[in-house]
Amino acid sequence: MAQSPDQIDTAATPPPPSRGEVVTHANRLSIRGDWLLSGYSELRAVVDGLPDNLHDSTDISELGRVDTAGAALLVELLGAQVLAERANGTDLPGEKRALLLAVASAMSNRNDPKRPATNPFVAFLAAAGQRTEALFELLRLLLGFIGQTLAALAFNLPRPSRWRVTSFVAAVQDTGLNALPIVALLTFLVGAVVAFLGATVLSDFGATIYTVNLVAFSFLREFGVLLAAILLAGRTASSxxxxxxxxxVNEELDAIRTLGMNPIELLVLPRVLAMMVSLPILTFVGMMSGMIGGAAVCALVLDISPTQFIAIVERDIGLKHLLVGLAKAPVFAFLIAVIGCLEGFKVSGSAQSVGEHTTSSVVQSIFMVILLDSVAALFFMEMGW
Incomplete structure (x- = not known):
């Protein structure tokens, strides 16, 4: 029998969607109707208007049609785990159940906005615990990487054929020679500032002559190595x-491993050894530049001639103070280089990650330098050195 055009249109038109709703009955939620993108604004208003304590029992057996937008709203309302449990425990069609489970799984790592607010003190303790755990994980990775570096160094030292002389020399030029002017200038200016401060304070006691001792002690023991290490931490570790x-990011490390070469031996060892050679030299230059800056201020302000300055240093300042400062330089250099290389290996593969880990390497290097310098100062003081 032939059908009229009106009959054909009526048969081909899908039934109008039923409006999605949430019915509450004494701490029980009943999800009904169609949860579709076409009614998203109304459904969002319904979800946002519900209180936080009506999730004890939920029934989704009367759920109509649903798409990803509606499923996402259900995850925000019930939570990913609860929605997955209800989908598996309800006699829903296979396609609808699969959609709910897929959206719940994709959003399982998101915080549930309908969950009751956490106590601020508990949240603070949780955040402190997470940061403490991250700190210990960072220390574990750093110690492991130090072990790998030392193992590679012990393996390569007795085998001169495996030494990367060209890479080592290039790294010495980059970390040492190129950093020499900025280290000398900065320590000269800081030495002048320390001499000015010493002259200002000591003049009240009529002891301005001891400004020489102040400058010499501070730069030989602390400022020379500390300023050089901080400059290299900001300049070289980031590099x-x-x-x-x-x-x-360019997958060159994967290519190195594919060729059967060790990235630590190829990339880390030359940089670590170059830093351990460069930083003691820069430390010595920083010590001398700082004392020259202090001598210039003493000559211009305190009428202490350079000859008298040198004589006081030779008379009152022992050689052990120079050795204490130089002894800390290789340790600082090793840590700065290892932290910088480790953060490079931790890059995840994007330009943003490169920037984040570059910042992290600078912060960690400076922190470790200052921390170890404080520990060394206490140790040497207790030992009488």
């Missing part, structure tokens, strides 16, 4: 991280 991180 190491950016270089190795860019290689990882």
């Amino acid at each position: 190491f991280t950016a270089h190795i991180g860019a290689m990882k």
Whole structure:
């Protein structure tokens, strides 16, 4: 029998969607109707208007049609775990159940906005615990990487054929020679500032002559190595991280491993050894530049001639103070280089990650330098050195 055009249109038109709703009965939720993108604004208003304590029992057996937008709202309302449990425990069609489970799984790592607010003190303790755990994980990775570096160094030292002399010399030029002017200038200015402060304070006691001792002690024991190490932490550690991180982003590290070469032996050892050679030299230059800056201020302000300055240093300042400052330089250099290389290996593969880990390497290097310098100062003081 032939059908009229009106009959054909009526048969081909889908039934109008039923409005999605949430019915509450004494701490029980009943999800009904169609949860579709077409009614998203109304459904959002319904979800936002519900209180936080009506999730004890939920029934989704009367759920009509649903798409990803509606499923996402259900996850925000019930939570991913609860929605997955209800979908598996209800006699829903297979396609509808699969959609709910897929959306719940994709949103399972998101915080549930309908969950009751957490106590601020509990949240503070949780955040402190997470940061403490992250700190210990960072220390574990750093100690492991130090172990790998030392193992590679012990393996390569007795085998001169495996030494990367060209990479070592290039790293010495980059970390040492190129940093020499800025280290000398900065320590000269800081030495002048320390002499000015010493002259200002000691003049009240008529002891301005001891400004020479103040400048010499501070730069030989602390400021010379500390300023040089901080400059290299900001200048060289970031360079190491950016270089190795860019290689990882470009998959050059994978190519190195594919060729059967060890990235630590190829990239880390030359940089570590170059830093351990460069920083003691920069430390000595920083000590001398700082004392020259102090001598200049003493000559211009305190009428202490350079000859008298040198004589006081030779008479009152022992050689052990120079050795204490130089002894800390290789340790600082090793840590700065290792942290910079480790952060480069931790880059995840994007330009943003390179920037984040470059910043992290600078912060960690400076923190470790200052921390170890404080520990060394206490140790040497107790030992009488």
